[in-house]
Amino acid sequence: MGPEAIFPRELTEYERSLLLWVLPIDRSGYAEYRKFVEGWKVVGKGRRGEGNYILARPGQTLDIESPLPQVLAYGFVRSDEGEVTISVRERFGEQLEFEITGPASNNVFQGLESYHRWTFSEWLPSRTCPACDGPLREIEMKTGSGQSLILAFCVTDRRLWVYDEQTGINHLIPVTGYYNELMLQKRVQDPKIALNSKRLFSDLGTYSNSALTRAFSSYNRLRTKVLLKEPLVVSTEERINWFTRAARWLLKGRKLHTRWS
Numbered sequence: 001m002g003p004e005a006i007f008p009r010e011l012t013e014y015e016r017s018l019l020l021w022v023l024p025i026d027r028s029g030y031a032e033y034r035k036f037v038e039g040w041k042v043v044g045k046g047r048r049g050e051g052n053y054i055l056a057r058p059g060q061t062l063d064i065e066s067p068l069p070q071v072l073a074y075g076f077v078r079s080d081e082g083e084v085t086i087s088v089r090e091r092f093g094e095q096l097e098f099e100i101t102g103p104a105s106n107n108v109f110q111g112l113e114s115y116h117r118w119t120f121s122e123w124l125p126s127r128t129c130p131a132c133d134g135p136l137r138e139i140e141m142k143t144g145s146g147q148s149l150i151l152a153f154c155v156t157d158r159r160l161w162v163y164d165e166q167t168g169i170n171h172l173i174p175v176t177g178y179y180n181e182l183m184l185q186k187r188v189q190d191p192k193i194a195l196n197s198k199r200l201f202s203d204l205g206t207y208s209n210s211a212l213t214r215a216f217s218s219y220n221r222l223r224t225k226v227l228l229k230e231p232l233v234v235s236t237e238e239r240i241n242w243f244t245r246a247a248r249w250l251l252k253g254r255k256l257h258t259r260w261s
């Protein structure tokens with residue numbers, strides 16, 4: 001039996017450096033989690049096998065019966081020895097669950113600075129996707145008093161997240177749950193479409209900003225990702241969009257005409 005099996009134990013330097021990396025200090029929402037990484041101990045294993053552990057305040061009883069909290073922070077490192085992924089879940093009471101997969105070697109920890117790596121925690125609006133460096137579709141969403149959120153979609157990675165300006169957190173949104181809300185909002189009943197959440201990305205261009213905002217708004221009411229003091233403002237859209245598009249098309253036609261006449 002290795003030292004890993006004895007609980008409670010301190011985080012290893014390797015674990016600590018990776019966890020702190022996906023919880024950047026300059027973002028208040030993540031920084032709040034750093035004190036748990038700094039102060040709590042590993043009290044046991046999670047349900048997801050190797051690399052999955054639970055941090056807790058010393059003296060806490062381990063709870064692995066409750067539903068698994070959603071992922072708060074996620075990162076990826078490509079080292080000489082293989083790929084490492086790091087996830088930290090949302091805090092659940094007095095415990096915090098994390099998972100580090102891949103080769104647990106000192107090289108990864110010591111060479112972290114030089115390896116190819118990315119984390120969703122560092123993304124900012126108008127930047128490319130942290131995972132694939134490709135373009136994103138971004139939608140700005142606001143409440144009546146001006147609290148601002150950015151919803152971002154990467155078609156290549158089939159990922160979406162929402163950036164909260166107040167906390168600096170990029171909340172990863174589960175695709176199936178979000179798509180389900182979108183289908184309910186759009187009243188799509190054909191199971192071939194409604195149950196195939198991959199279509200969120202292949203059909204993304206067909207959904208208006210307001211439809212995607214409304215789907216987030218109702219998703220967030222069910223599974224709170226971001227605490228909002230007021231509801232998000234959703235414009236009554238599609239028709240207006242259609243008119244704008246038609247107007248643009250007409251304008252374009254006129255410009256072309258002027259050019260050739």
Ligand SMILES: [Zn+2]
Binds near residue numbers: 130154
């Ligand atoms: Zn991407």
